[in-house]
Amino acid sequence: MKEELIKNADACYQLAEQKAAHYFKSLYVLVSEKAYIPTLTKDIQSWKTNHIHPHPLLSFFSRGKGKPDSRGYYNYIRWLDYTGKLDHYLDRSISYLFMRDLGKALDTPDTQTRVRRVVDSLKKSLTRSTATDKGDKTETTSMARLYRYAQRESIESTMIWLINKLKTVSSNIPKGMEAEQAQRKLIKIIAGVFMHVVVEMDDEISPEERSRKLDAAIRLGYSYGLTYPFIDDLLDSEVLSDKEKKQYSNLIRTTLITGEVPELSEWPGTNLNLIRYIHSELRDAFEYIRAHQRPETRKNFFEQSYVFFHSQEVDRVKDLSNANYSNEELYIPIILKSSSSRLIVRSVISAPLDEDFNNRTFFYGIYNQLADDFADMFDDMKDGAVTPYTYYMKYHDKRGDLINPFELYWAVISNLIHNVYHSDTKTCEVILDRAINGLKRFKERMGTKKYNEVMQLFASGIPEFNRVIQTMVRKADDVDFFDKLLRDHMITILKNERKEQEDFIDTIETVRNQINNILMIPKIDQLSLMKEPIIDAANYSLAGDGKRLRPIMTWVMGVNEYGLNPSSIVPLLRSLEYMHTASLIFDDLPSQDNASTRRGRATLHQVYNIAIAELTGLFLTQKAIEEQVSLDQFDSKTVLNLIQYSTQVTAAMCNGQAMDLDSKGKPLTLEQLNIMSFYKTGIAFEASLIMPAILAKAEAFEREALKKFAHHAGIAFQIKDDLLDVEGNQALLGKPIGKDAENNNTTFVSILGLEGARKEMWEHYCLAMETLQEVPRNTAFLKHLMNHIVNRDH
Template identity: 65%
Template sequence: MDKNAEIRYQQAEKKANQYFNTLYQSVKEENYITALIKDINSWKQHHIYHSLFPFGTKAKKKAHTQDYESYIKWLNYTGKLNQYLDRSISYIFMRDLGKDLTSTDTQVRIQNVVTSLKDHLIQTTSNDKNEESTLFSIAGLYRWGQKEGIESTIIWLIDKLKIVSKNLPEGMDGTHARRKLLKIIAGVVINEMEEMESNLLPDDRSKKLDTAIRLGYAYGLTYPFIDDLLDAKVLSDEEKKRYSTIIRTSLLTGSVAPLGQWEGNNKELLEFIHSELTDAFQYIKNQQSKETLHSFFEQSYVFFHSQEVDRMKNLSNETYTNEDLYIPIVIKSSSSRLIVRSLLRAPKDEDIDNRVFYYGIYNQLADDFADMFSDMEEGAVTPYTYYLKYHKQRNDLVNPFALYWAVISYLIHNVYNSDSKAIEIILDRAFNGLKRFKKKVGSKVYEEVMETFAVGNSRFTQLIQKMVRKADDVDFFDKLLRDHMVTNLKNEQKEQEDFSELIDEVRTKINNFLHINEIDSSPIIDAANYSLNGDGKRLRPIVAWMMGVKEYGLEEKAIFPLLKSIEYMHTASLIYDDLPSQDNASFRRGQPTVHQSYNTAVAELTGLFLTQKAVVEQSYLTEFDTKSVLKLIQYSAESTMDMCKGQVMDLESRGKQLSLEQLNQLCFLKTGKGFEAALIMPSILANVDEIQIDALKRFAYHAGIAFQIKDDLLDVEGTLNLLGKSVGKDAENNHSTFVSILGVEDAKKEMWEHYCLAMEALQEIKLKSTFLKQILNYFVQRER
């Protein structure tokens, strides 16, 4: 394949040379300017508005584009949403799918997408609930998967994304890597959906979507684990060289090259990456037919090699020619999207391939312009960074900003044949990019940049800057999504970090005051402290602390007795649960169980002692009114009774096949009630209204069941070291579990269903923080 791949690259290089020479001549002769001035003057009629009533009129103030929901609402309110979505979707059809916008079939498809997306956006932004956009939530993704019949695929993807996020090394932009991976997956799915026949049977559609998501993930991995990794300062120069050789060899031979022996700090990272990429490589390979396999690897090699040629440039080199700067980016910018068609074995279409090829550099130059300062800081060679550094001493260098407009003119008049809609969308995109850049760097820096990159024709320059100042309605949905996704990913990461830090802090506080000090020591008190000193997660008192202190503003010291009572009750339930007459467990919280370390009688009495100690602690809630405390004690006693009923149901169910409904009831009484109590008891002290209490109970019900299902899954899939307790006890005790009733795959589906229901209940609760969402995410994604 080596020879064929090199020939394929030479062919791509030849085509890129021809394209660049055409653009170069256009810049040199400035023959793109006259046509573009005419295009822009026509275009601006729809984008510069002059109010006939400048005074006394009232209009709804334009929402900031960074405020996702408000901006969608504003667009809908002003009647601009349809036009906004039409240009956004049309742009995606041009850029990602290489479609001809003059085609009637393409226009029908675009309008169908616009109508569906508009309905979805209006529905998800029309209420005042505390609702996270379903486009970006796990719950929304899973609900879409249910609709398409690919729940298992979505569960697989969620697990994979979690693993990737966990293994992204320091020194790499994790937010960018995750966003890019999601974008690639979405792009592959969009391509697949566009290729699908309208009369496809549901099962066939599900299979195609499943394959597209897995292919998208497999291809998308190359960005964080090849492109970004080689660009970042994670690997040494020698490691990068060796790693690149492995990738190159794999593409040329069609088989993954071995990693070999690797030493140093990056050993585990590279072993993980090599393993993930091997699986991805093999999956892609298995999806190719014999006829397309060589073509796929050749196209992939063209993409990788063009990236490598571009990556190896050094900004200190003063001798790069224009061809050196532009040919690799023409090739790589088009290859990245042509590969997607190859991935999906889309039928050969020369017109689409040509449109994708010519369009690529337009996006690349726009991206390089937006990133020129960060690229300059990193010493990356792009047409813009190189021109910034050497234009004063190199008169032969092509002005990349001029070439950008030459590309626009070529696309409009040579690729899209002066089509009015193509003109509209391409110019919208161009001016949107300039307006975003100006806002990002500020007017002063923007003017300095424009002075540096000014084209020779002053009339054209002035017209461009006038449009940047005055043109409106040039925003795009994909940019809104990108900003929203980046914001969400950053916020999510910050929330997770803050949540983890707070959890550790609160757990330490709780651990410090749980110890029971009695004047007269006894085996029961020793056993109680032994059990309390184990490696407990303290989830229930932590949740109660969060609700009481963070949400309701209760004094921390005032609710200490409540936190102790909750943990004492929970620990008592575990002691009983582990007894020989019940689960007969030998290991709990990383140590032998109480009846193993002492004896059964002491364990039974210790459990009773802790339940009574919990009631005593509740009586110490003297900072709160008596009625609230009595109500709390009553609720606590009733919850304990329910938990006992749940345990009895569990014991009586051994050897019996429970229905799903019976198992839900059992696990809510046995496990969910304790979690509910951690939410409700602080709410009682804070005198929260019944509507909120009911919503919290619904959340607790579904979150508690999701927690139990995860426990059941961990009992099958976990390890003793991770869990701190014995694994496989459910099967040993002949317990009915979600796994034994449903099987692993359907148990996971049931867990994510309850996750979604819990998230939907959460939308009805007005909270100051996101900790309940974080705790729910922890419930379903924990490893212990």
């Protein structure tokens, strides 16, 4: 049976290969006869009237408002809107996506209407976001904005699922692969599938059905998108050994041929844990796709997937040292993989079969692939990858029969414009915009000297046509695209996020170690024969594996943002941790939560006794005040203000705990639970931010914004605690799970359920992140603190 399936799969590939060979032959004729040159020259002469403009005299007097660097996302969108160019910019960008990703013909009224609708919606969104942008704070709410969109579409649970999935994938990207690029590709595929589904939706669809389809689109996009980091990129990297690659490829091939994911057998290399994770995740993804397909599209899905995978494999095993590859061997796999990758998407979402779409997509794919290979040729050469460009670079002077890929690229463009899209003006405009923009970006990235060397190599056989092209590259304007801007912006965000996350973790560890070194309380009299159980008990509690989040927040804000001397706030750091530890000691008592473990160790009252625990808690609260009094590098009025605020916080924390104890066994409303959670948790976060602000004499509006942030951060923290008590890992938590249910506590989970509690946590996450916009400081640490709060596992 398996042999029959293999035979059918190979026959399917051979049919696709024959079609690709026929297409390549027609392109070969265009290149050999240079028949594309007069046609495209005429197209460019017409096209340039919209892109080469004489500079008016006025421009010499308004250079202060000149074109900004397009890498500045928000500034560039503002400039486009200010100059009236935004409509055309978005129109060509969305038209291109409809043509490339959706396989649409741009000359149909339906496509034009849909493009206009997307442009209007996108323009409204972009102008609104840039109008509210506050300089370098724009990214602090990027995740919040995504979640807010999900709320509007009633797919919050789906977005929470996706956020968790992306986090897990990112953490499992091995060294040797670029995590940012893997994330970007995955997000791009999800967005592409999402757009496919949105475009296919009827205008009269009900909100409920729309939400259902959008939920499926995100999950299908993720399921399909996983193949890029965990199949293509993994097999292209050096993470797996040759033996591991062979076994992994066989596993993928078997899945596509049989329609069933084989069990993972013995693994020959050192990457077993990685492969176990990938196998599990891809199996779930594969089964989700299969379950959501109609029977009539399932066959097409497997056929196109096999063509895509096999053509990738054919290309992957090529060796740049082999000087004997024919033109057909170089180009036919490219035609196959570039077209089938997009055809798969239609079968993934079970879109209706459309012969026109299939044909357009088949002929279009190589255009994008050649453009991408041109842009990456030096990286590919460095990696020893065989592409038409790397192969031509190495063997052009030894193999006179080799087709020049740059010339083939323009032949493909000519064929698309006139034979596939029937000389449609809009299509010609968009394709030429894209081609010239690609050369402009390459020239900017490589520099003029390197660019000219490349052109000397690839365009020497078409000197007249090349002069036309290079004139456009130098002079043409209004040829850039939103997807490229968004791509650059996304890569910048991902890199910044990773750097900020590394800085956050480093700061946490460094400052935590510093704080741990200053917390221990010395004995009052080292020569005394009397034991000092209170100090011993206090030090036992302080020595536990605490996160020290509160004093760390104080240090970061005080030192990094307010510029306070690190040594001057040491007493404040001790004070905060003493107060927090005291609250935990009281919280764990049998009269309160009756906890048996804390910070991975037995609770204080179990190691000593209840009386000693109570006295130690009281002792630590007084030590906290003593430390605050010793803030001698600040004026007395400021210190008194801080102490007054500190006592108010302590009173609020006591009230919060009393409310908690009184609530046991009683049903609470969500509002009551929010209030109690703030007093129990949020108020301590507030103190950690407000105390250094008091010492730095920060403005009242800034303190209010910090209080608002702490309010929502504290509630989000408490909700996460409630979630971890139900679904956490006891070994990671350092305390038993299920204590809330055992003690009959009202929690966010007991009121809202697991799903409702997650949504409530993300609502407070959004509110906290949005509040950061009001804080006139670098809030990267607080942003990542919020990410840590909602993503932590202990």
